[in-house]
Every structure is written in C-alpha cells, then in structure tokens.
Amino acid sequence: MQLKRAESVLVVIRDERKQVLIMQRDDDANFWQSVTGTIEVGEIPLNAAYRELAEETGIAMPKSTHPILDCRLMxxxxxxxxxxxxxxxxxxxxxxxxxxxKVPAGLPIVLTEHTDFNWTSKQEAIQRVWSKTNRDAIAQFVPD
Structure with a gap:
C-alpha cells in the first residue's frame, strides 16, 4: 500500500434546490461525509477537487459552466x-x-468508494456528517 499524503480536499456539493449530497463510507457505516480525497504529488488542490468529485460521484461538470468554488479555507x-x-x-x-x-438537481450519482448517498437539507447534512470540518463547511458555505 502506498502511504497517503497528509493533504486533502473536501468538496461540499449542493444542488439547485439547496439539497446537500452526503455519502456513507464503505469502511464505517456511521461515517457520512461530503467528497474528500488526498491531493496527489504535483497536483494543485483545485484539480484534486475536480478529480475527487468525478471519481467518488461520477459528476464531471465542465469547469466553464459549473465551476468548483475555492472557499479559501484550509x-x-x-x-x-x-x-x-x-x-x-x-x-x-x-x-x-x-x-x-452547485450542481443541477437530479444528477445521477455513481458511487465508487461509498455504500450509500442522500440528498438532504443543510440542517440534516450538518447533523449526519461525521467530521467537524465537514459540518462547519456545510454550515458556512451552503446558503439557507
């Protein structure tokens, strides 16, 4: 097994209806989260965000029409x-x-590293995700 770098991305996904996508990890049924993943050697964080979004959900949106927003938070x-x-x-x-x-409502989700997913309200997502940093990001960057 190749050891991971201690640098990663967190990508909070919401749709046009202000629903937040959360996913259940396949190695811990109580661990729900947004998209996360290690930044590869030589990769910039924004490119890692696009790569992880596509890898974990199947969502590969054109950068020109659905840009991923850098929240400027580490x-x-x-x-x-x-x-x-x-x-x-x-x-x-x-x-x-x-x-x-922000993605269009109703996009198909293709899981590769998770066992389940839900589109939930902002408040429900905050209650269900496991990590504090994920809760804080949803609270701060998903509009009411």
Missing part, C-alpha cells in the same frame, strides 16, 4: 487513530482544503 485536523497506518510514520495531522460546487 483546515488542519487530527487524523483518526484507526487511519494512521495509511500515513508516513509520525504523521498526526492532515491539511484539508475546502471547496464547494
């Missing part, structure tokens, strides 16, 4: 102990760059 959080083996020895914290995107 979170640093302590990596869950059960995931530390995925990172180089001594790594404790991850830097997470936050993005959001």
């Amino acid at each position: 979170n640093q959080y302590k990596i869950r102990p059960i995931w530390l083996y995925r990172y180089p020895p001594g790594t404790e914290f991850n830097n997470e760059y936050v993005f959001c995107v």
